[in-house]
Amino acid sequence: MTTPTSEQKIVYTLTDEAPFLATGSFLPIVRAFTSAAGIKVETSDISVAARVLAGFPERLTEEQQVTDTLAELGELTKDPSCNLIKLPNISASIPQLKAAIAELQSQGYDIPDYPDEPSTDEEKDIQARYSKVLGSAVNPVLRQGNSDRRAPPAVKAFARKFPHSMGEWSKASRSHADYMRGGDFFSSEQSVTMEEAGDVRLEFVDKDGNVEVKKTVALQEGEVFDSMFMSAKALDSFFERTLQECKADGVMWSLHVKATMMKVSHPIVFGHAVRVFYREVFEKYGELFEELGVNPNNGMNSVYEKIKTLPQSQQEEIEEAIHACYEHRPEMAMVDSVKGITNLHIPSDVIVDASMPAMIRNSGKMWGRDGKVKDTKAVMPESTYARIYQEMIHFCRTNGAFDPTTMGSVPNVGLMAMKAEEYGSHDKTFEMSQDGTMRVVKADGTVLMQHDVEKGDIWRACQTKDAAVRDWVKLAVTRSRQSDTPAIFWLDAERAHDRQLRLKVEKYLKEHDTEGLDLRIMGYSRAIRTSMERMIRGKDTISVSGNVLRDYLTDLFPIMELGTSAKMLSIVPMLNGGGMYETGAGGSAPKHVQQVQEENHLRWDSLGEFLALAVSLEELGIKNDNPQAELMAKALDAATGQLLENNKSPSRKVGELDNRGSHFYLAMYWAQYLAEQTENADLAARFAPLAKALTENEAKIVQELADAQGQAADLGGYYHPDMAKVDAVMRPSKTLNDALAAL
């Protein structure tokens, strides 16, 4: 038996809302089980409240003070022994932050109010400290590696046995993807690899030769640097063409962008779509809209909001002008046909990586104004990645909808580390205010890349660090080897960036033993086609992709295979050797907390935690040569499989099995497996009594858990609940608690 060492440690994050409450029930089970295998499970509080408190130590009593756990975890990610289970946390908006502050103040924490408009130095300091808590503050600190996402065997088996619905495909479907055939980022992309480290300047040169340095970026040796632009004129013509085609063909029009992630470029693209669709409105009321502060990049919602200040008659006139546009424009896909919310209402409503798989799953159709589903032109201006959707549409049109009961899987190894590629481009994206030249210039004055641009064009640069690529290649080889699965590097010979990457891939593949592995490099169209052809024959193919494709593919394929991407394993093998195991793509679920507060029923599904923990244990076992940990992992996977098969996932209805009941069943199956296995007699003996106790008391425990439901529950806080109260609410079964304690 392996002696526990200080390295055999799992860090389990305490976060917010539903996942945090679920942890209150699940963590005691985890600790009971893992301690038997000599594994310590520590917690780390990265809730909004903890991060707020960490910002103001000097204002708190010694007892109230908390350490800066996020910073600590950031350090931990550099430790090769890092083994971190990361649950969903709140990416706080300002209203959420203010609510958290108020709650903490009411609990006696002397923290300052959030200064909306700071004037004094002190207020500015306060705002700066709070700003660290805002938005997506956790992932950038913790995601110090590339991405490994896959469907766990238990989840795949569940989908095969209980397949989700898939809309039938007609071979005569008119639906298709449409994208620019020139003038987009894809067409203009240039890319260089830095021979040595150094600064580059992103410069705009106007028609008179005046140079404006937009930004200076420090680049590493071997770093790939791309620049590209989208022509505003080409974009507008493209939108006009797509609209006219839809009108002529009687096909619905829909726009798919990712304004949330590509948060500088895509809202601008969205704004162009709004201006072209409602061309007459913007031509007639353009000046008025400017006065009112209408920003088409925020969607038609912005128009409706801003014109509310106008006299009623003028509002009606504008609304009539808007309605007049619908006469000569094609039907537009609706986000909510009941409420009349169109595709152009709010830029974040239709997010390509979720909306396109949904459309494809739904027979290639979207919802029209009349609430009926219709064939659709899916408009995705940037052609780089849009082509993969056209491939899948063609494939389904020819071969029919995918069959979840027989289809193979497409796991992903994604280049994510160090803000790779377009997803790190926000601070290097510019909308041109005049005609001229954008160029990338080395410190010595060498012009690396340049583009002639026009007013309104969107220019951007992206970085990809050599170390990230090298690690990504390694991860791909490792995953291909471990899973005995062919892997395809999705690198398009027609993309400047991908040609640079291909050189690196070929170079770094030589660092590995690839004997017997099936590793290929293909353009996107061929890669997805090959993967789909294998998939419908039940074969798996790893997609080894860049960052945006990672994002898209880890929704696209899981939604076809599993009906959701939330059931995927999401692992971040850290650059330095550690690992982070992310759970639940579904956010932190505020509505779930409401239900607990009102009727003490938690419908949060901890499947993600089960899966993450199993991989965490497996990795820990492999790294520390701890076969017990590996056995625990195997047993947990088996238990998860049984849980799915027996449908012991939480119900949405009060009185029925909830998150806690689901945890009980997991514990029972887990213990049963360990008690019955013959690999390790010691563990079998240790878990036999627990298995017996839980099995014999199944009805009793389920009843105790059910009895707890039905009335309001007091958690002692929302952002910063009382731990004792949470414990009481989340562990209401004495029989279960006793059985665990006996272990």
Add this chain to the structure above:
Amino acid sequence: MTTPTSEQKIVYTLTDEAPFLATGSFLPIVRAFTSAAGIKVETSDISVAARVLAGFPERLTEEQQVTDTLAELGELTKDPSCNLIKLPNISASIPQLKAAIAELQSQGYDIPDYPDEPSTDEEKDIQARYSKVLGSAVNPVLRQGNSDRRAPPAVKAFARKFPHSMGEWSKASRSHADYMRGGDFFSSEQSVTMEEAGDVRLEFVDKDGNVEVKKTVALQEGEVFDSMFMSAKALDSFFERTLQECKADGVMWSLHVKATMMKVSHPIVFGHAVRVFYREVFEKYGELFEELGVNPNNGMNSVYEKIKTLPQSQQEEIEEAIHACYEHRPEMAMVDSVKGITNLHIPSDVIVDASMPAMIRNSGKMWGRDGKVKDTKAVMPESTYARIYQEMIHFCRTNGAFDPTTMGSVPNVGLMAMKAEEYGSHDKTFEMSQDGTMRVVKADGTVLMQHDVEKGDIWRACQTKDAAVRDWVKLAVTRSRQSDTPAIFWLDAERAHDRQLRLKVEKYLKEHDTEGLDLRIMGYSRAIRTSMERMIRGKDTISVSGNVLRDYLTDLFPIMELGTSAKMLSIVPMLNGGGMYETGAGGSAPKHVQQVQEENHLRWDSLGEFLALAVSLEELGIKNDNPQAELMAKALDAATGQLLENNKSPSRKVGELDNRGSHFYLAMYWAQYLAEQTENADLAARFAPLAKALTENEAKIVQELADAQGQAADLGGYYHPDMAKVDAVMRPSKTLNDALAAL
């Protein structure tokens, strides 16, 4: 200067109808030019009349007797020095043969009548002799090699400058190809390679174990032998599904087979379609139809013909029943909407290799009953090759119609020698009369392949000889090298036959120097996709394909590139080293002859002859190290290019430039090029006077040629015209004749 040797000889075939008349004008020009390069041009008469006369030497006077030129040419194909220009000839039907006999008899040839129902031994002998002249009797004797088809540079340049019309493609087109997903030949194909020569028996074993030998086939060592079957039940369900889908989707239904070439299997497939479409009619009148001798394999035409013997009222009843079917069936594509001739009328009306390119060129649409074009489901039951059309439809749907002004070319190297593959399967195709097993058994009793079959299933076997494959590989390497063009072997890893072929290809590629060549092996879908992706970027890609694909691809791509496949160079490099240069895919054009007889205008376009002659000269030059021949070839190609560019091809209208005028211009451009070139001063000097004479007399000659038109022309016969009369009709310009004679 090379001395002419006996090998430096071109054999020019004399055939029938329009091409023969054109030869009357063109051949004197050819002879005048080639003799200057030391090349002899001999003729060989393979007209129907000559072949008839060759059959009855004993009944003719010594003067009347002709030699068996076809047999002589057959021998010539085995000679490495063979250089044969083959013009289109009549594949005689019985009525045509009878007309030829009558004409010869009237000219004093004592040949017997054709005995329709021979009873005596003598009559049987006569019929046997005549049967050698019937049908496609020439190609099997002469095509002793694989196939090399390509668009000549002059033709390609012409298409780029004067592009043919291409229908626009909508991205929302509903058109698609549909094919069986199981139960077809593709799904059941088995294939073996013979380790040693020997006989195999094709046996049917019934349910009681009784064995019936259907056929015994002698196979060579290394020969590939395939067997496969199409399930009648699966075929019927497939047709029913496609009909229901069309009805539901509002898309037109059309059937595409090749009953002319796959003359056993495809008429049966066609018959199934007829029976399924008009299910109620055949259910109700099945017995009556059988009595009447209705054969659905001959199309609905057979029904209409046969019911004519019935009382009027019964005819009307059946016609009403037929019309009732249209109520619940989808709209069917029409062959002739004016005459009401549907897709199911006559099996040879819609021939897949011509009809599918036409549909794709026509925006993916076919003609409906109302004479309007509509989106269509193109039904091609056998999935083996149908998938390439679906790929092209998808491609056009995504990327728009091909652009003849910029697109590259897809030349073909086709496996054709020794009746390769399915095109040699007619005598080994059987429709099952009962359930049982079909098997292929070696002489020693070893069962090589077997299939469980049901009544009505179509079973067939195909042969591919090793020597043919070996030569095909060599031809592919040679063409890739000579044209500096990548070549793709279209071999599908999912096809049993292709897997056998792939082994041979890999083996035989090693016999060649492939250094620096881009030779790849791909499945059909990927092969066509790759070729199209290159094509729209202006790049050429050789398709190296099997026999059926050869047939399909040499229509499909030329129709996209050139608007017709008739302008392709069609070369048969003989297995023994010689070469045949085929001209004009458009048949021998009886209507053209009528026009000559009525108004002395020949609209036949000799472009095919120009192209074939140029390659013939080039090959002859290379083989005999005769640079003058190569120069003549280069000059001829240039002249052809100029002819096309200046639009000096024949007009269809009397009084305008016809075939003879076109020949004059060719001669003029050819002479001008030779006179002006500086490679060979001797030739330049020799052709200078001719160039001068023709250039100076252009108007005069054109006028002389025009003056000859307008009244009836006497050719002294149709099948066996008078040579002197033909000469007089076809060479009416004294100025031109004198100039040529002076050379």
